[in-house]
Every structure is written in C-alpha cells, then in structure tokens.
Amino acid sequence: MSSLATAPSHTSPAGSHQALRDIAVVVSRLPADLTSLTVAASLARRYGAELDVVQVLPLPLPVADAWSFVPDPACMEWYVELREQAARQSVELQRRLDSLGVAGHVRVVESFYDAPTGVAAAAARHADLSVIARPADAPADASRAHGYFSSLLLESGRPVLMVPSATEASTLPPRHVVIAWADTSEATRAVHDAMPLLQTAETVDIVMVDPVENAIENAATFGAALSAHLGRHGVTPRVIVDKSRGRPISRIILDRASRARAQLIVAGGYGHSRMREWVIGGTTRGLFLDSPIPVLFSH
Structure with missing residues (x-):
C-alpha cells in the first residue's frame, strides 16, 4: 500500500458548489423508509433542496371471468382499499415531512401495467438525487429494496443514495x-x-x-x-x-x-x-x- x-x-x-435542489425519496414499503426520509431532509436543509417523496402503489392486474371476460368486481373493490391505504400513508408521510422542517410534497404514483421499480425510476428522472433505504435483515425486504435500487440506478439517469437502516x-x-x-x-x-x-x-x-x-x-x-x-x-x-x-x-x-x-x-x-x-x-x-x-x- x-x-x-x-x-x-x-x-x-x-x-460555489454544484446545485442540489431536488431530492427524490422513494418509499417502497420498507422498515427503513423513514430513515431515508430523515436523511434526505438533512441534505435538503443543508443544500436548500426540495423533497419529492414518491410513494409507489402497485395495483394488481384485474382478473377476468372465464366466461364473460369482465373484470372481477372484487378486484375493483381491492383497488379502492389499496388507494385509501396509500392516501392514509401519504398523510402520515406529509406530517413527517412537515415536522422535519423542509419543503416538499408526497405523491402516490400508481403502477398498473408497468413494473413498480420502473415507475419509481421514471419518477426520479427530474431530481438531482434519489434516496432509498436498505433494510437491515429480512431477505424479502432486501430483495425488494435491491429491485428498486437497481432500476433507479440503471433507468433514472440519476445518482442513487443507498441508506442503511441504522444511519443517523x-x-x-x-x-x-x-x-x-x-x-x-x-x-x-x-x-x-x-x-x-x-x-x-x-x-x-x-x-x-x-x-x-x-x-x-x-x-x-x-x-x-x-x-x-x-x-x-x-x-x-x-x-x-x-x-x-x-x-x-x-x-x-x-x-x-x-x-x-x-x-x-x-x-x-x-x-x-x-x-x-x-x-x-x-x-x-x-x-x-x-x-x-x-x-x-x-x-
């Protein structure tokens, strides 16, 4: 060495430093989502940036009846329930954002025919930086986090800040x-x-x-x-x-x-x-x- x-x-x-004005925070229903939001808020305060909290809502494709090819009404009811859950989560995230004292907004982006990870990447293309959490343990959570991370990195054209769950x-x-x-x-x-x-x-x-x-x-x-x-x-x-x-x-x-x-x-x-x-x-x-x-x- x-x-x-x-x-x-x-x-x-x-x-004299380059601009860091828009930061996208991708919320992927992971335990460390609030950690990534808090870290992004710290960066936003330092550089005068605004946060765009992207809450991706995957919607399952409707199941058609074998005889009539009419979408199952139960699936439509499921959509209503999923959208209501997402709306409640958005309210909580906005409250959290306001408490952190930074400018920003929370938006729900629905993923219907497109992969949720690709939708997240498209949403991050208008930011200077995207931030995503990495869970501590659960393999299923890590797999989902990696899916979002790799799509953001390869499809958004923007840098990705990976934040471990224990980050201060x-x-x-x-x-x-x-x-x-x-x-x-x-x-x-x-x-x-x-x-x-x-x-x-x-x-x-x-x-x-x-x-x-x-x-x-x-x-x-x-x-x-x-x-x-x-x-x-x-x-x-x-x-x-x-x-x-x-x-x-x-x-x-x-x-x-x-x-x-x-x-x-x-x-x-x-x-x-x-x-x-x-x-x-x-x-x-x-x-x-x-x-x-x-x-x-x-x-």
Missing part, C-alpha cells in the same frame, strides 16, 4: 468521504454527481484497489489526474492505493471507510451486468449489502 497527497480537503466558498441523519451531509475510484465511466459519473457533497466535506479519500497503468497514469502518479480535477473544484483529497491480494474489493473499500470514519462512500455502480454482479458477486453487490454507511452510486 502507498499513500500520496495527504493534504486535507476543505470547504469550498459559499455558493446527523452524519449527512458527510464530513468524511471515501471515493471508491476506478478508471471507469461509472466511477467518473459518481464523482461528478457527488461533487456538492465532496465540496462541503472536511476530508476526502480516493481509494484505488489494484489500479492498472495506462497512457494517462503510471504507478508513480496513480490518482493524480483525479486529484487535480477535484482540486479545481475546491477539494484537496488524499490518495490511497491498495492491493486486493485476493480479497473482495468491496471489503477493502469498507475497511478504508471504517479507518477514515467516513460517513459516505462514492462509487460507480454495475460496471458489469446487473445479473452477473448479483449472482456471481461484485463491488456493487458487496457495497449494497454490507456497507454500514450510505453509499452514493452512479452508473
């Missing part, structure tokens, strides 16, 4: 950030999308695992180009180069984040196909499932 450029990061001049709202905006850097378009997009958070952080670590020499950088200058780019945005990072030695890259990043007492990891998401990463394993999967702190992913 080697370490370069040890100068600390600093806060950029007021008003006071840790965001983060004071200490770790960038999981690799020479990929996904990691590049993540750094760009995270710039408002990087510019207001106290320290920023660029962690590179098994970097490969190329026409731009050799072993003596790993991370120098990114450091220079961040420096022009008012961020002075520290570069850390690690070797995996057979260990999962996600584990090394998490260890570095723990040592730095980071409150946020910035990473590219799904450099390989979503199915390959989820079945075989990959950095995105490892960070999504195992990170004890929020991770900002971009694709």
